[in-house]
Amino acid sequence: MLDIKFIRENKDFVVKATHDKGFDEHVIEKLLTVDEERRKLIQETEIIRAKKNKLGREDIEEGKALKIELKGIEEKLKTIELKFNDLMLKVPNPSAADVKVGSADENEVIKKVGNLPEFSFNIRDHVDLGLITDTIDLEKGAKVAQSGFFYLKNDAVLLELALFNYAFEKLIQKGFIPVITPNVAKEKNIVGCGFQARSDKERQIYHIEDEDLDLIATAEITLMGMHGDEVVDYKKLPIKYVGLSGCYRKEIGSYGKDVRGILRVHEFKKVEMVILCDPKDSAKIHEEMLSIEEEIYEELGIPYQVVKMVSGDLGNAASKKYDLEAWMPSQNKYREITSTSNTTDFQARRLNIKTKINNENVYVHSLNGTIVTTSRTIIAIYENFQNEDGSINIPTVLQKWMGKSKIEPK
Numbered sequence: 001m002l003d004i005k006f007i008r009e010n011k012d013f014v015v016k017a018t019h020d021k022g023f024d025e026h027v028i029e030k031l032l033t034v035d036e037e038r039r040k041l042i043q044e045t046e047i048i049r050a051k052k053n054k055l056g057r058e059d060i061e062e063g064k065a066l067k068i069e070l071k072g073i074e075e076k077l078k079t080i081e082l083k084f085n086d087l088m089l090k091v092p093n094p095s096a097a098d099v100k101v102g103s104a105d106e107n108e109v110i111k112k113v114g115n116l117p118e119f120s121f122n123i124r125d126h127v128d129l130g131l132i133t134d135t136i137d138l139e140k141g142a143k144v145a146q147s148g149f150f151y152l153k154n155d156a157v158l159l160e161l162a163l164f165n166y167a168f169e170k171l172i173q174k175g176f177i178p179v180i181t182p183n184v185a186k187e188k189n190i191v192g193c194g195f196q197a198r199s200d201k202e203r204q205i206y207h208i209e210d211e212d213l214d215l216i217a218t219a220e221i222t223l224m225g226m227h228g229d230e231v232v233d234y235k236k237l238p239i240k241y242v243g244l245s246g247c248y249r250k251e252i253g254s255y256g257k258d259v260r261g262i263l264r265v266h267e268f269k270k271v272e273m274v275i276l277c278d279p280k281d282s283a284k285i286h287e288e289m290l291s292i293e294e295e296i297y298e299e300l301g302i303p304y305q306v307v308k309m310v311s312g313d314l315g316n317a318a319s320k321k322y323d324l325e326a327w328m329p330s331q332n333k334y335r336e337i338t339s340t341s342n343t344t345d346f347q348a349r350r351l352n353i354k355t356k357i358n359n360e361n362v363y364v365h366s367l368n369g370t371i372v373t374t375s376r377t378i379i380a381i382y383e384n385f386q387n388e389d390g391s392i393n394i395p396t397v398l399q400k401w402m403g404k405s406k407i408e409p410k
Helices: 004-009 011-020 026-054 060-088 126-133 138-144 155-173 187-192 219-225 279-300 346-351 374-384 396-402
Strands: 108-113 177-180 213-215 230-232 239-248 267-277 304-308 320-328 333-342 353-357 360-363 365-373
Touching: 004 011, 004 026, 011 026, 026 060, 108 279, 126 155, 126 374, 155 177, 155 239, 155 267, 155 279, 155 365, 155 374, 155 396, 187 213, 187 219, 187 346, 219 239, 219 267, 219 346, 267 279, 267 374, 279 304, 279 320, 279 333, 279 365, 279 374, 279 396, 304 333, 320 374, 333 374, 346 353, 346 365, 365 374
Parallel strands: 177 239, 230 353
Antiparallel strands: 108 304, 239 267, 267 365, 304 320, 320 333, 333 365, 353 360
16 A cells, blocks of 8 residues: 555556556546545535534534534545555555566566576476376366366475475575464455455455454465554564465366366465564665575576566565576476566555654565475476476485485386
8 A cells, every 4th residue: 555645646657657567547536536536525514523623512513513524524434444454555665766667578687596407308297297196186186076186196295395394494504484374364354465356257355254354365465464453573583474375266267277186276385474564664675575585596406597577476465586496307497487576565564564764754665585386396396306207306405304316106
């Protein structure tokens, strides 16, 4: 959420920023019109209350008339406030100054790391490798749930647990607080984190009927929600969390059309970083979070590229975002495997998370970044480290938890 005073004073900037992100820029004009009416009604209520306060005991009839008039205005104000709040939530966070204006197909590749594997045999994708090793079962997932759900079995279970252990050991060493979060959150936390798509069709979140609860799409939601309506002790900043949660996404519309296997699924597990910090530090911390993600994938030995997102691919909350895309041999392309975003004070305003700086309450900045999305990281490991017989070499950094160096065919 932006400061309404900032929107009033920088209308043209906010209109352009909203358009550049692919959102409806006409919302700004509607918002300012409603805001003007809202302020007028607030002023009217203040004038009537002042008149009431000046009345003496003998002015009974005038007092009754003012009370009726005040009630009518307050009801109008309540309606206007609802419109105002709804429109405020539709204004996205402007892109950072160094973000290129463009649509998703114009994202900038700023770095490539690692040598692409060369194979002397016909490569298999992770689905076939999962069948050969009896470790990924899509058929049973569809039988018990529906298409888009899956079972991990045998060594894939150990591999997922090894990824969790590796990620948590790494992040704890870097000062992150480990958390396992709930997999559901109240709607205000979903909205507070900016999960409002450009259309209802793309919202991608499961709602629990008859409950004020949604299944979360990322631990970012539950980690941020922990501090809603709090004034955080400045001495504790930056607060750094590494959280594990289940994640649930509908993946409707165009999202699942071109993908086989477990790249786009309805349920998966993810290890997520969330940091709350002093506003002046967020740009630097964002680069540090990217370096952590890179360190992880370099140590795993997975080739990747770093992509800086253009304005039209940033979403609602992020002012700046990087993706790491891992090489997927079966698709002969890089696919997104992690991302890290600086949301500045956008989420903190929505969730009301502040700190005290120079005796003044100030909204903190928040950042988030994925460490491993286990389904996608497993795909990258399977496909990049496959052997001709269908076995899969395990990255060296994971072997101490796996207790072996290879996943063998069954």
